[in-house]
Amino acid sequence: MAPLYLFDRNENYTPTDEQFSGAAGLFTRRGVVKSGFNAYVLLAKMKGDIIYQQEGCCVMRTSQTLQIYLYNYAHYDEQYRQGRAIGLSSTDRYQIFKFKALNRVSLTIKGLNPGSYPIQTWAVNKKEGSAYDEWVKIGAPMTDTPAIIKYLNSKGAPAETYGAVNVADGLAVLEFVLEPHDILLAEVQL
Numbered sequence: 001m002a003p004l005y006l007f008d009r010n011e012n013y014t015p016t017d018e019q020f021s022g023a024a025g026l027f028t029r030r031g032v033v034k035s036g037f038n039a040y041v042l043l044a045k046m047k048g049d050i051i052y053q054q055e056g057c058c059v060m061r062t063s064q065t066l067q068i069y070l071y072n073y074a075h076y077d078e079q080y081r082q083g084r085a086i087g088l089s090s091t092d093r094y095q096i097f098k099f100k101a102l103n104r105v106s107l108t109i110k111g112l113n114p115g116s117y118p119i120q121t122w123a124v125n126k127k128e129g130s131a132y133d134e135w136v137k138i139g140a141p142m143t144d145t146p147a148i149i150k151y152l153n154s155k156g157a158p159a160e161t162y163g164a165v166n167v168a169d170g171l172a173v174l175e176f177v178l179e180p181h182d183i184l185l186a187e188v189q190l
Contacts, residue, residue, distance in 0.1 A: 018090055019144050020132045030144045032131045032152045035181075038124045042069070042158065042185045045122075056103055056178075066188040068107065074100035074180035091140045093132065100180040109165075109172040109188075117165045117172075118189040122158040125182040131156030 020028060026037040046069070048062035058069040079086050080096040087095035126133045134155040135141070141148060165172050165188055176184060 019140075019142070020090065020093075020135060028131075030149055032135075032149055033156050034132065035124050035130045035156070035183075038129045038156070038158050039071075039183050042122055042124070042183060045185060045187070052107075057105060057107075059107070064190055066109065066190060068174065068176075068184075068186040068188075070103070070105055070176055070178055070182075070184045070186075072100065072103040072178040072180050072182045074098060091136045094181075097180065102180075103178040103182075105176045105178070107174045107176075109167070109174065111170055112167045112172060112190070114167050114170070117167060119163050119165050119174075119186060120189075121161045121163075121184060121186045123161075123182065123184045124158050125179060125184075128159030129156060129183075 019030065019032065024036075026034055026040070028034065046060060046067065048060040048065065048067060050058060051061045052059040056071055056073070060067045060069070074097040076096045077098050080088075085096055089095075123129060131152040135152055138151075165174065174186065174188075176186070178184060
């Protein structure tokens with residue numbers, strides 16, 4: 001029986017044999033998870049009430065957690081929108097995006113009792129959570145063996161980190177830096 005490949009279909013796009021063809025979707029033709037899928041994984045963790053929101057930032061709270069969702073969206077350029085992908089190659093998909101600066105976010109949490117609060121973060125960026133960037137890093141192999149697909153899926157998972165937020169005088173300041181295309185979820189246990 002032939003293997004089943006899951007990918008998103010687009011009538012304006014003819015599939016190729018490339019591992020990462022550059023088309024929109026959540027999976028490659030060979031079942032490698034793309035960063036967009038990981039964005040949905042992080043959104044699925046969303047819970048509580050929105051207590052703060054602006055472009056690139058959403059803060060939610062339950063009685064037990066404070067969740068901070070951050071992203072630094074970069075839009076594609078006019079040339080790409082018109083179907084002229086100048087400078088686009090299989091190993092450089094970022095040329096089609098408009099310049100976007102780093103997004104520096106500083107959030108002050110008020111009203112917490114003094115102490116140390118556990119924090120967990122999940123990140124999807126060019127270093128972690130992007131199977132495409134890992135594929136480029138390992139030399140963009142043209143073969144898509146089961147071992148390579150397994151490796152890319154393992155490296156394409158969101159990066160998790162653990163730490164603590166120290167609160168003094170009822171205040172805690174959290175600072176984050178996001179490069180273009182970065183997505184981050186931080187969850188503080190209250």
